[in-house]
Amino acid sequence: MALTGTGQGPSRAIYAVDPAASRGRLIPEPPSPTRTPFQRDRDRIIHSTAFRRLAHKTQVFVHHEGDHFRTRLTHTIEVAQIARALARTLRLDEDLAEAIALAHDLGHTPFGHTGEDALDARMAAFGGFDHNAQALRIVTRLEGRYAAFDGLNLSWETLEGLVKHNGPLLAADGAPAERFRKRGVPLAVLEFNERYDLGLTQYASLEAQLAALADDIAYNAHDIDDGLRAGLFDLGDLRGAPFLDGLLSDIAALHPGLDRSRTIHELGRRVITRMVEDLGAETARRAAELAPSSADDVRNAGKPIASFSAPMTEAEASLKKFLYAAMYRHPNVMRIRRDADRVVADLFDRFMAEPGLMPGDWSAGVEAMGEARRARRVCDYIAGMTDRYALNEHRRLFDDTPDLR
Secondary structure: OOOOOOOOOOOOOOOOOOHHHOOOEOOOOOOOOOOOHHHHHHHHHHOOHHHHHHHHOEOOOOHHHOOOOOEHHHHHHHHHHHHHHHHHHOOOOHHHHHHHHHHOOOOOOOOHHHHHHHHHHHOHHHOOOOHHHHHHHHHHHHOOOOOOOOOOOOEHHHHHHHHOOOOOOEOOOOOEOHHHOOOOOOHHHHHHHHHOOOOOOOOOOHHHHHHHHHHHHHHHHHHHHHHHHOOOOOHHHHHHOHHHHHHHHHHHHHOOOOOHHHHHHHHHHHHHHHHHHHHHHHHHHHHHHHOOOOHHHHHOOOOOOOOOOHHHHHHHHHHHHHHHHHHHOOHHHHHHHHHHHHHHHHHHHHHHHOHHHOOHHHHOOHHHOOHHHHHHHHHHHHHOOOHHHHHHHHHHHOOOOOOOO
């Protein structure tokens, strides 16, 4: 698909989000003379402490297993690049898509989804743990950088995209959306929504929808790359997935005898290219069919507009199924996950019993808190840790810290 505009000027699609018409911020601020609201959001996210910590948070492998494996930071940068390219292709606001992509993983714990699962289990009696809700807490409460407000005071449109990463949170009747029927919408989201209505029954902007799918594209491609380089599976194993088999055949035909390392690189770039082109074409087709005349028409469409085609949806599901079995459930990965789960659980239990062991402001006033507030304070502290900081804290408090290798 040819790139048809910057998304920032006269060629902007009629249903793109217009930064000049932003709904503003919870705490009103004078406009910047040099940046749009979404450029300002992007810059605030990049300069945040939570963003820097992503450099030492696991994607799939723990941080010290190898310098070339992805971290949450490298993953986030890849997602932002893909989201921006898609927004440019579809003549949307690139800066908004980028800002949402850069913020989407701020709430992740140490040790990837293992840490999230461990915290969720420990917080089951206190509202659970959800990394999207935690990202909202970070950008609206926990970042302490500005004199005039807590958090980053991001624009409404960026917050909307962050919260609705996977679609609406509430049904039209106000009941939790299907994925929240069992446990309910995270309390942090509902509490903030009472202060600043994010339209939880609506879909997000098209920029946000594309940023969410850019996340899928990025981790599909780089998990294949990381899994191959870690020796969890080999190129021949990928032949069982028709989509990957076709790409490997293309590479072999164009570059006979290509060495393994370059074959892996070629495969990764082709996975991204095919998925991006398919997503762009299908989203453009759906937009033309719906013919929205504004960003609000996109929000009120009742279904997502950003989507892969049916064949690519099937190919992507097959790819995820392969990665789940071959990578995420690999015995080596599962062993590390069990040890990482114990680190997080041990830390939570110790800090709940002895909150004074937390440093500085984290322990201030905790003794007087009720159990639920204390648990959330402990959860916030642990969720913000990097992998290595969590291990160091465990070594400080315990004599049997596992070696996550």
